[in-house]
Amino acid sequence: MRSNALSLGLVALGVAFLIIGALYAFGVLQIFVSDPNSPHHYTHMILFVVLAVAAFIAANFTRAKAV
Amino acid sequence: MSWWQALFMGLLQGATELFPVSSLGHAVLVPSILHWSFRQSDPSFVPFLTLLHLGTATALLVLYRGQWVEIIRGFFVAAVRGRITSDSERLAMLLLTGTIPAAILGVYLEKHIKAFFASPYAAAGFLVANGLLMLGFEFLRRRAERRAAPDAASHEDVEEQFADAAHISFVAAAIVGACQALAFLPGISRSGVTIGGGLLAGLRHQEAARFSFLLATPTILGAGLIEVPQLFTTSVPLAAYLAATVLAGIAAYLSARFLLRYFRSGRLDPYGWYCIAAGLLSFALLRLNA
Numbered sequence: 001m002r003s004n005a006l007s008l009g010l011v012a013l014g015v016a017f018l019i020i021g022a023l024y025a026f027g028v029l030q031i032f033v034s035d036p037n038s039p040h041h042y043t044h045m046i047l048f049v050v051l052a053v054a055a056f057i058a059a060n061f062t063r064a065k066a067v
Numbered sequence: 068m069s070w071w072q073a074l075f076m077g078l079l080q081g082a083t084e085l086f087p088v089s090s091l092g093h094a095v096l097v098p099s100i101l102h103w104s105f106r107q108s109d110p111s112f113v114p115f116l117t118l119l120h121l122g123t124a125t126a127l128l129v130l131y132r133g134q135w136v137e138i139i140r141g142f143f144v145a146a147v148r149g150r151i152t153s154d155s156e157r158l159a160m161l162l163l164t165g166t167i168p169a170a171i172l173g174v175y176l177e178k179h180i181k182a183f184f185a186s187p188y189a190a191a192g193f194l195v196a197n198g199l200l201m202l203g204f205e206f207l208r209r210r211a212e213r214r215a216a217p218d219a220a221s222h223e224d225v226e227e228q229f230a231d232a233a234h235i236s237f238v239a240a241a242i243v244g245a246c247q248a249l250a251f252l253p254g255i256s257r258s259g260v261t262i263g264g265g266l267l268a269g270l271r272h273q274e275a276a277r278f279s280f281l282l283a284t285p286t287i288l289g290a291g292l293i294e295v296p297q298l299f300t301t302s303v304p305l306a307a308y309l310a311a312t313v314l315a316g317i318a319a320y321l322s323a324r325f326l327l328r329y330f331r332s333g334r335l336d337p338y339g340w341y342c343i344a345a346g347l348l349s350f351a352l353l354r355l356n357a
Contacts, residue, residue, distance in 0.1 A: 032175050043293050047174045054167055057160075060149035 007063040014055035021048030068115075070307045072103055077311025080119040081126070081318030085280065085326055087259030087338045088345070089197055090123075091116065092190045095253040096349045099187035100356065117294035118308055122316035124287040127280050130323050134281070138162065154233040158281070164237050165244025166285045172248030173290065180251040187353055193254020194346030200255075201339030204263030208334075211269075222332050229271040232278035239268035243278070247286055254346065257283055263335060272330040280323060 023029040024044035033041050068076075076094060084090040094116055128135060134155075142159035151157045212219075215228040235243070243264035250257030258279045265275030298305065 043174055046289075046293070047170055050170060051167065054163060057146045057163070060146065063149055065149065 002062055002064045004064050007059045010055050010059035010062060014052040014059065017048045017052035017055060021045045021052065024048065068103075068304065068307070070304070070310075072098075073115075073304065073307040073311040074314055076115075077119055077122070077314035078318050080116065080311075081123055081315030082322055084120070084123045084315070084319050085127075085258050085283075085322045087197075087201055087256045087262055087335055088342055089194060089250070089254050089256040089259070091250070091252075092194045092197070092254035092256075092346075094119075095190040096187050096194070096353075100349060100352050102356065114294045114297040115303070115308055115311075117291050118298060118312050119315040120287045121291040121295065122312035122314070123319040124284050124291065126316040126320035127284045127287075127323065130320060131281060131284075135284075138281070158233045161233070161235060161237065161240040161278075162281055162285065165240040165247075165282050166289075168241055168245035169247035169286050170289060172245060173251060173286070176248065176251065188350065190253040191346045191349040191353060193252050194342050194349065195254075196346075197255050197259055198339045198342030198344075198346060200263060201259055201335040201342065204266055205335045205339070208266045211267075226271045226273075229274075230269050231274045232265075232270060232281070235265065235268050235270055235278065239264070243268060244282060247282065256342075257286075259335070259338065259342075262330075266335075272334065273327060276326055276330045 020029065021044070024033075024041040027039040027041065029041070029044075030036050033044065076098075079097060080090045080094055083093050137155040138159045141153060141155035141157075142163070145151050145156035145160055151160060212225045212228070216225045219225040219228070243261050246260040246264045247257055249255045249260050258276070261279035261282055262272075262275045265278050266272065270278060298308070
C-alpha cells in the first residue's frame with residue numbers, strides 16, 4: 001500500500017517516538033517504569049529510538065515512488 | 068556462586084537455550100533443587116543469566132555469520148530503497164518486524180516478569196505448560212500436513228509442501244516475535260514458542276528453527292546490552308561468570324548444529340514430553356525438599 005499521506009503519518013509517528021524517547025531519557029516520563037525514582041530511563045529511550053527507526057523505514061516503504 | 072556452580076550454570080544454559088525446553092526454567096529450578104546457596108532473587112542473578120545469553124547469541128552469530136552479513140546488508144539496502152527485492156532483504160525486514168513486539172513487551176513487562184524469578188514452583192508449572200504447548204504445536208502442524216500433503220510417502224515429502232524462513236508473512240513474523248515475550252517466564256522456551264509459531268505459520272521444521280535462532284539473536288543481544296552493566300555495579304565473581312559465558316557459547320553452538328540436523332526429520336514432541344516430565348519431577352522434588 002503506497003500513499004504519501006500514510007508515509008507522512010508514519011514520519012510524524014517516528015518523530016513522536018523520538019520525543020517520547022527523549023522524555024524517558026530525561027526522566028520526565030515515568031509511565032510503566034520499573035524504578036520511578038530513577039532520573040533516567042535509558043531502556044525505554046532505546047526502545048523508542050528503535051520504534052522511531054522502524055516508523056521511518058515503514059514511511060519510506062509506503063512513500064509513493066516516481067516510476 | 069562458586070566457580071564450579073557458575074561453570075555448571077553456563078553449560079546448562081548453553082546446552083538448553085536453543086533446545087525448546089527453556090534454559091531459564093532450568094536455570095531457576097536446578098539451583099533450587101540442588102539447594103545451592105545463591106538465590107535467584109539476588110540482584111546479580113538476572114545479569115548473570117543475561118551474560119550467559121550473550122554467550123549463546125555470540126554462538127548464533129558465529130553459526131550464521133554469512134547470513135548475518137547478508138541480512139544486515141539487506142536491511143540497509145531495503146530501508147534506504149524502500150523496496151524489497153531479495154530474500155535476504157525480506158528476511159531482514161521480517162526479523163525487524165518480529166523483534167519489535169518482543170522488545171516492547173520485554174521493556175514494559177520486565178518488572179512483573181522478574182517477580183516470577185524468585186519462585187521455582189512457578190518455573191516448574193511453566194515447564195509443564197511449555198511441554199503442552201510443544202505437543203499442541205505439533206498436533207496442529209500434523210493437521211495442516213494432512214491437508215497439505217494427504218498422499219505424501221515420507222516426512223521429507225510433507226516438509227517440501229511448506230515454506231522457508233524468508234517467505235513467512237509479516238503478520239506471522241510479528242506474532243511469532245511477540246510470542247518471544249512469553250519466554251521471559253521461566254519455564255516457557257523462547258525457541259519452543261518461536262519454532263512452534265513458525266510451524267503454524269507454514270514453515271518447514273528446519274526453517275522454523277533457523278527463523279527462531281535468527282530472531283533470538285537481536286533480542287538476546289538487546290537484553291544483554293541493557294542488563295550486563297548491572298554486573299559491574301554489584302559484587303560478583305566476574306572471571307567465573309566470563310568463563311561460564313564462554314562455556315555457554317560453546318554448548319549453544321554445538322546444540323544449534325545438532326538441532327538444525329535434527330529438524331530435517333524430527334519434531335517437537337520429544338521435547339514436549341521431556342518438559343512435562345521435568346516440570347512434574349521438579350515440582351515433586353521441590354515439595355519433598357520443602
